Amino acid sequence: MLLRVTDLFKSFPGPDGPLPILNGISMVMEAGETLALTGESGSGKSTLLHLVGGLDQPDSGQVEIDGVDIGSLDDSGRAAIRRDKSGVIFQQFNLIPSLTIAANIAFQARLAGVEDKDWSADLAARMGLTDQLGKYPEQLSGGQQQRVAIARTLAARPSLVLADEPTGNLDEATADTVMDLMLTLVAETNAALLMVTHSQRLAERMGRRLHLRAGRVA
Known part of the structure; x- marks a missing residue:
């Protein structure tokens, strides 16, 4: 089992006390699987993705990647998991403006020592x-920048690819092209792909779908 999420709870501070975001989410993924994470805004999709990526910590529950409970790791340990096992594709690209496109693509793989x-x-x-x-x-279009972000993530050959609305800023035709490339490349590397999307059309192209409603699996 590549990814195992067990009874995950997460809340954030609110004006009237803690605001529950995730309420006991459990899920599993095998290598090579593709899973769409769908749900209305505020249902907890991005929060779940960030917890799986070790970018935040749950209130309770476990996230295991390759048998390692990432909640038991310190900051450097979680950073090592992100460097060596998982890769995140953000909606806003998060490219490094001072680096060329070639250097941006190579950046994550160099950090992991697998360039x-x-x-x-x-x-x-x-x-x-x-x-x-x-x-x-800054010299590239939004669609080109998103392709750079995907290439940067895949250059390190992660076992688990986490994509947060990776086509959310793209027109439909460009989104389809980017999706085609991403699915082909994760299949070739036998990576698992967990993708947050609002698009039912794109979700239907994934192997499985997990729909969240009010922080629970619907």
């Missing part, structure tokens, strides 16, 4: 970025 220049070049080519490698993020 493969041939693989990075292959990713760039398949994302249609070969002619953009010497440019900087």
Whole structure:
């Protein structure tokens, strides 16, 4: 089992006391699986994704990646999991403006000590970025920047890819193209893909769907 989430609870401070966001979520994923995380705004989708990615900690419950309870790790331990096991694709790209596109793509893999220049070049080519490698993020369109963000994550060959509305800023045609590329590449690397999306059309392309309502599995 690559990912196991057990009885996860999370709340945030509110004006009248703690505001429950997740109420006992449990789920599992195997390597190679694709899972769409759907639900209305405020249902807890992004919160769950951030907890799985070790970007935040639950009030109670467990997140295990490759048998490791990431809640038992300190900050550096969780950072190591993100570096070596999981990769996050954010809706806002989070590219480094001072680095070229080539350096942005290689960044995560270099941190993990697994840089493969041939693989990075292959990713760039398949994302249609070969002619953009010497440019900087601000010189690219939103769709191109999202392709860079996906290539950066996949360059490190993570076992688990976490994508938070990765096509939310793109038009439908560009979103379909980016989705095609992402699904093909995670299949080739046998990575599991957990994707938050509001799009029912895109969710239907994933192997499974988990729908949240008010912090619970609907």
